[in-house]
Amino acid sequence: MTENVNDPRIVRTMHMLREALLELMEEQGFERITVKDITSKAGLNRGTFYLHYADKFDLLERITEEMMQGLRQIAQTFDPLDLVMHESQDTPFPFTVRLFEYFGEHARFFSVMLGPKGDPAFSVKFKEFMQVHLMDKFNEFHHSEDRVPVPWDYLMAYLISAHLGIVQYWLERGRDHTPWDVALMFTRMTQLSPIQSAGLKK
Amino acid sequence: MTENVNDPRIVRTMHMLREALLELMEEQGFERITVKDITSKAGLNRGTFYLHYADKFDLLERITEEMMQGLRQIAQTFDPLDLVMHESQDTPFPFTVRLFEYFGEHARFFSVMLGPKGDPAFSVKFKEFMQVHLMDKFNEFHHSEDRVPVPWDYLMAYLISAHLGIVQYWLERGRDHTPWDVALMFTRMTQLSPIQSAGLKK
């Protein structure tokens, strides 16, 4: 397990192992992958793998943590007041655009991890991220516990999962729309009922 | 690989293997499970496993297929016209209630498979099921390709994932509402915009 990130050999090796894992996950899914597979795809000795990672789970966790770190950094720029101000405008919310740009930059990772060959625990992590960094900032609004059409927590589960679904579908389709366009869909679907979104009702 | 389903020994053995797998998946997730784990939890000889299943993937597939068969059977009773007739009523759609009852009966399976330790390919299967048996029956309504607020396919992805999310959350919470109650939430969230569902707007 190495620490020194200055040595270009280490950077190179770790990068190759990470790339190899993602490629293999696309092909076979995480389950079937062996350490042998990873190192031979990366063109490295099997022993070298263990110099940097404990096992394939460890490797995946490290990649994941890096991506989540990137997401958290973007989340810092989110202000719920911006969203309130933005209400009823028919332009995408800028923060959402930024998120989609990030997904696009790391499309390989997100598309594999959120897809059928991915890790369901990652989807959960991703949902928790949205819950903590986005949804929880609106908790102030729901003090009126009684007489709401739908319990707050179920509504959150609905919205978070819906948003995750859009990200998944967008990646699955090979990003057939710009981040700006998908973000606009987000904004509209949040403002309208599903029936209105479909254009079946003014 | 056995065929004769009449022999009670076979029924018993297969049932024990299935139960053991689900229990282990709850504990450790599919990935870490060995055939040894399954048979010793089931109190059977390791060799016996191979009399019935090729490997642990095979076992999981068979269980999955059984559950999907049950879902398809329920889906046969679905008529999109019923849903149209039901519009703007504030009662749950009966078909949805039936589905949730089924999820409840097989809560162990669905909660594991749709949860963080589950199989992401199953979530995809489940979404495809909803797409084919529910959503596709409304394709007739969207001939007006132009000027819709959101592309039809993205709206479908949004709705399907949202609904999956509710099922997941309901199971995760240990089914803290009756099938009737959750089904009513469904109906309301489909009729209202997210902002209305939250009670933030008339």
Add this chain to the structure above:
DNA sequence: CCATAAATGAACTTTGTGTTGATTAATGAT
């Protein structure tokens, strides 16, 4: 140029896989 340390290669133990063949035990048809 050279001390340091990363990568390689080979050997080794351990764990799980999937199969086989002989033996024991349960089943259901007579």
Add this chain to the structure above:
DNA sequence: ATCATTAATCAACACAAAGTTCATTTATGG
């Protein structure tokens, strides 16, 4: 109740991959 059938057990096997160790080669940076 008997008995042929066949499921389940048990032990042994070859094989593949995991994870470790250590001597050797190669690349890095001072």
